[in-house]
Amino acid sequence: MNLSLPSNISKLRKERSMTQEQLAEALGVTFASVSKWERGVATPELTLIAQMADLFGVSLDALVGFEVLNGGAAALEKRIFDLQQQKKYDEATMEAEKALLRYPNDFKIVYRSGVLYGLAGIELKNEKYLYRCIDLLERSVLLLSQNSDPKISEVSIQNTIAQCYITLGKTQKAIELLKKYNVSGVHNALIANALTDKDVTGFDLEDAVPFMVDAFSSILTDSLRTMIAYVNYFCRKKDYFSARETLLWMIDLLERMKIDPSASCIVDKMIAPCYCDCANFSLLLGETDKVEPYMRRAYKAAMLFDSAPTFKMENIKFCIGDYQNATTYDELGESASAAIIKQLTQEHWNEQLLRIWETIAQEESCGGAK
Numbered sequence: 001m002n003l004s005l006p007s008n009i010s011k012l013r014k015e016r017s018m019t020q021e022q023l024a025e026a027l028g029v030t031f032a033s034v035s036k037w038e039r040g041v042a043t044p045e046l047t048l049i050a051q052m053a054d055l056f057g058v059s060l061d062a063l064v065g066f067e068v069l070n071g072g073a074a075a076l077e078k079r080i081f082d083l084q085q086q087k088k089y090d091e092a093t094m095e096a097e098k099a100l101l102r103y104p105n106d107f108k109i110v111y112r113s114g115v116l117y118g119l120a121g122i123e124l125k126n127e128k129y130l131y132r133c134i135d136l137l138e139r140s141v142l143l144l145s146q147n148s149d150p151k152i153s154e155v156s157i158q159n160t161i162a163q164c165y166i167t168l169g170k171t172q173k174a175i176e177l178l179k180k181y182n183v184s185g186v187h188n189a190l191i192a193n194a195l196t197d198k199d200v201t202g203f204d205l206e207d208a209v210p211f212m213v214d215a216f217s218s219i220l221t222d223s224l225r226t227m228i229a230y231v232n233y234f235c236r237k238k239d240y241f242s243a244r245e246t247l248l249w250m251i252d253l254l255e256r257m258k259i260d261p262s263a264s265c266i267v268d269k270m271i272a273p274c275y276c277d278c279a280n281f282s283l284l285l286g287e288t289d290k291v292e293p294y295m296r297r298a299y300k301a302a303m304l305f306d307s308a309p310t311f312k313m314e315n316i317k318f319c320i321g322d323y324q325n326a327t328t329y330d331e332l333g334e335s336a337s338a339a340i341i342k343q344l345t346q347e348h349w350n351e352q353l354l355r356i357w358e359t360i361a362q363e364e365s366c367g368g369a370k
Helices: 005-015 020-027 031-039 046-056 060-064 073-085 089-102 107-124 127-142 154-167 171-180 188-195 205-236 240-256 266-284 288-307 336-344 351-365
Strands: none
Touching: 005 020, 005 031, 005 046, 005 060, 020 031, 020 046, 046 060, 073 089, 073 107, 089 107, 089 127, 107 127, 107 154, 127 154, 154 171, 154 188, 171 188, 188 205, 205 240, 240 266, 266 288, 266 336, 266 351, 288 336, 288 351, 336 351
């Protein structure tokens, strides 16, 4: 075991931006007493230790620095999580309640127990569990200063609380909560889902439109950025086959976004350079028979866009409300063909691809495309 009360008092006091004088005043003792505690010259009485634990929002064990091998908060949290993963909810909730009795002010224990009750409540449709989840997660927000996991924030916690309210049929309360904590549109999809539910009252169906469209836009943007990251990853690994497969997935997604495949659309400007990359990867793979067909597809997409360039959300599925008039932005330049030329003249690109492009362009201008 390890005892580190002096250093813990000092550490927790500073984390809460308290001076020794302020801590002394809060506890009704002298400044000299606090100074002696932190230097290890004297030890506070048990009642004062309990008051400090409550003031700092930590358990007595955490304040004193007392951990028993395989029996501390971290071990209990892991046990609760493991039982949760195995969906042994009865056993897990029993362990959670025992842990909460021992560590009522430990963020990890309170948060982990709240998540457990939330998952169990949603899956089992257990109201008692759902309300317990809400209670614990609201308490965990007050203990967030102890949190060291960047994936957990007040926003993410309120998201889980809102989902509990939705399961409880308290959709209006859930929507209000989600809107309040909708940082950077993180809750758009959940808000849209709740607003379009046939049982929701107090809202107009059209209220869902901006949240729905923004959520869809974010899905597309995140998907494309993620796939580009995959392409870059596979390129760095020299796995050109996987890089090309990733691009073809992207192209399929973009093409499916169009309402009329034969009409110009902003996505054509994105598709064209993707096909050029596919041609380049085919060349690197030694699959020369696929190079020209990919270049022809790139040319077709580029010319389709340049024939009627548009930077509006036109000819794109699921764009409703006023969003068809929204303007899009990219780094490719004014025309798709100019973007392709810039791409093909990069230093690390094979000159053969530029020659193929020029040949295709010449054929098209002469009306002799294959």
